[in-house]
Amino acid sequence: MSETAGSEQALTLRVGRMTYGPDAIARTDDGKAVFVRGAVPGDLVRARVTREQPTYSNAVLEEVLEASPERVSTAPCPFVDVCGGCPWAHLSREAQLRSKRDNVVDSLVRIGHMPQEEADGLVRPCSDPGDPWGYRNKVELAFQAQGRRSVIGMHDVTGDRVVKVDRCPLLQRGFEKVTKSVSGALSYLSNSRSLQIDRVGVRASRRTRQVEVALWTQTGGFPRAQAAKILREATGATSVVRVLTKGPQKARKVSGLEKLGGYGSWEERVGSESMLLSAPSFFQVNTRGAEELVRLVMEGLDPAEDECAMDLYSGAGTFTLPLARRCDWVDAVESYGPAVRDLRRNLERTGLDNVDPVGGDADLEFPDADADVIVVDPPRAGLAAGVVQKLSAQPARAIAYVSCDPATLARDLARFAEEGTFSPVWVTPVDLFPQTFHVETVTLLQRVRR
Structure with missing residues (x-):
């Protein structure tokens, strides 16, 4: 249903689901997708169209005609409707967790070309480290x-x-x-x-x-x-x-x-580790969430004291330090200069001498030594095609892939499938960013038995 006021069109819409973004998605009577800022699944809303495209429209919420049971009417922050930092603040906690898992599954199917049933079976429920507010460091x-x-x-x-x-x-x-x-x-x-x-x-x-x-x-x-x-x-x-x-x-x-x-x-x-970080260095903004990532990685890989590990995109050592305490040797590669310096400083402070921290691009500085277990935690762009090939040539028994973007994760898992050496066992979404659409994932890949 629509009405036009001047040059702007107002639509009455029943909202379907959240996108991987700040908007919810609804459809007009003729099936056209409308991305509505401020709405949540189940809402009946009046929305004003701000941008019209041949296959979709963008709109902003003007009025909630019938509130969804999943709508949170009042949030702890008075700025949620004007500040861009909490686009999902009006969505209940349970609905946020479900939507984030759904978005990971959707990426695996749509971008990774994985069968729906396989993706549904692969992706676990979204892990909730706690503290939906007051969690950011x-x-x-x-x-x-x-x-x-x-x-x-x-x-x-x-x-x-x-x-x-x-x-x-x-x-x-x-x-x-x-x-x-x-x-x-x-x-x-x-x-x-x-x-x-x-x-x-x-x-x-x-x-x-x-x-x-x-x-x-x-x-x-x-x-x-x-x-x-x-x-x-x-x-x-x-x-x-x-x-x-x-x-x-x-x-x-x-x-x-x-x-x-x-x-x-x-x-x-972070857990039992104390880390020093310089201002330019990346560190997870949710400390309890970072601990959950470490737990999932270490439980998935279960490294042994006689094994060698590889940590690509190691940052200041979030995974390097616990790997070094469990393994015989760790090769760590990080391209960002300030993070490399922080990693070396953190290793020196802890007295760990079984790590070789290398500064450089993961593709160009890929370790010569073989690894038994591997951690990769790339930036949003994901793994370069050459890194996937090099990882697939490793004799490792398992890889833990930590991702901050479901789209590039899906692309990279498809690349691993083409190489045929490693196959995902499970994907666990972790909600490091409550009140937003962002989600972290940990994927465990194991060597394919032939």
């Missing part, structure tokens, strides 16, 4: 200069504006208001100094009680001492750093790291 704030003033906050749902927020309920409990303190400190500083800041990273740990504020800026002059003093006084930060970048805005690269005050790094505990 890191948030990033946008910085927008407006003359001599500045706005520090979150990107809105369109990504075009910055919304000033006084707290972020996703940030670790006890630190929710650090965002307001950072915003106030930088607003005060910008009244007297011109600040060229790209973004601000805040890391906080309930376990170590450490807070780091990282200012991402281009190279050039900067009020280092004043920024460190004001930020530490306002937030109680144990570390204030400046991450120097260069290059075009959409493709800037890290060129250096300056310690402005405090430790110059951030410490977190």
Whole structure:
């Protein structure tokens, strides 16, 4: 059903399911797909079309005519309808977990060309590490200069504006208001100094009680001492750093790291491991979720003390450290310079000397030695075709594939199937990102018996 007001079309729709994205999907009477921002499965809504394409439309929710039983009417954050950080906040916890599993299955079928029955049998229920709010150890704030003033906050749902927020309920409990303190400190500083800041990273740990504020800026002059003093006084930060970048805005690269005050790094505990991380290094934003990933990987591989392991895309050592404690030897490869340095520092701190940390591309620096068990944790782009071929040539008995994107996971599992050496045994989605559509997965592949 539709009605037209001026140039905009309003539709009355019954919503079907969530997409792998911020929108829910509905269909018009003639079967055309409509992606509705703000709706949840089961809703009857009036939605305004914002973009019309031949095969689909985009729309935004204007009114809920009949609320779904899966709709959460009030969320802990007052900014959920304007901030882009929690697009699934109106969806119940149980429905989020089901939808994330469904999206993984859908990717395996649609992109990996896996039979529906096989995909359904392969994908386990979505694991829930807990803490649907207050789970993030890191948030990033946008910085927008407006003359001599500045706005520090979150990107809105369109990504075009910055919304000033006084707290972020996703940030670790006890630190929710650090965002307001950072915003106030930088607003005060910008009244007297011109600040060229790209973004601000805040890391906080309930376990170590450490807070780091990282200012991402281009190279050039900067009020280092004043920024460190004001930020530490306002937030109680144990570390204030400046991450120097260069290059075009959409493709800037890290060129250096300056310690402005405090430790110059951030410490977190993952299980029994203590890890130091520099601001540019990747680390899972959900610490309890990271522990669940480690548990699934280690239980799936069950490494023995006489075995050799390989850890590709190792980062700062989330999987390298527990592998090194269980295995005779670990070859670890990581391409990102700051993460390689953090990995080496973490190995030195723990006294583990049975790891060879190599900096470089996983395809170019693929270890010469054979492995018994392998962990791969690639970025969103997934595995390069050459890496899949090299892995398939390994004599390993099992591979644990940690993925942050169901689409590239599905593509890569299809590539493994073509090689014919390893086959998936199970895929476990893990909800590291409640209130969003993102989902992590751990896939166990075992050698095909011939």
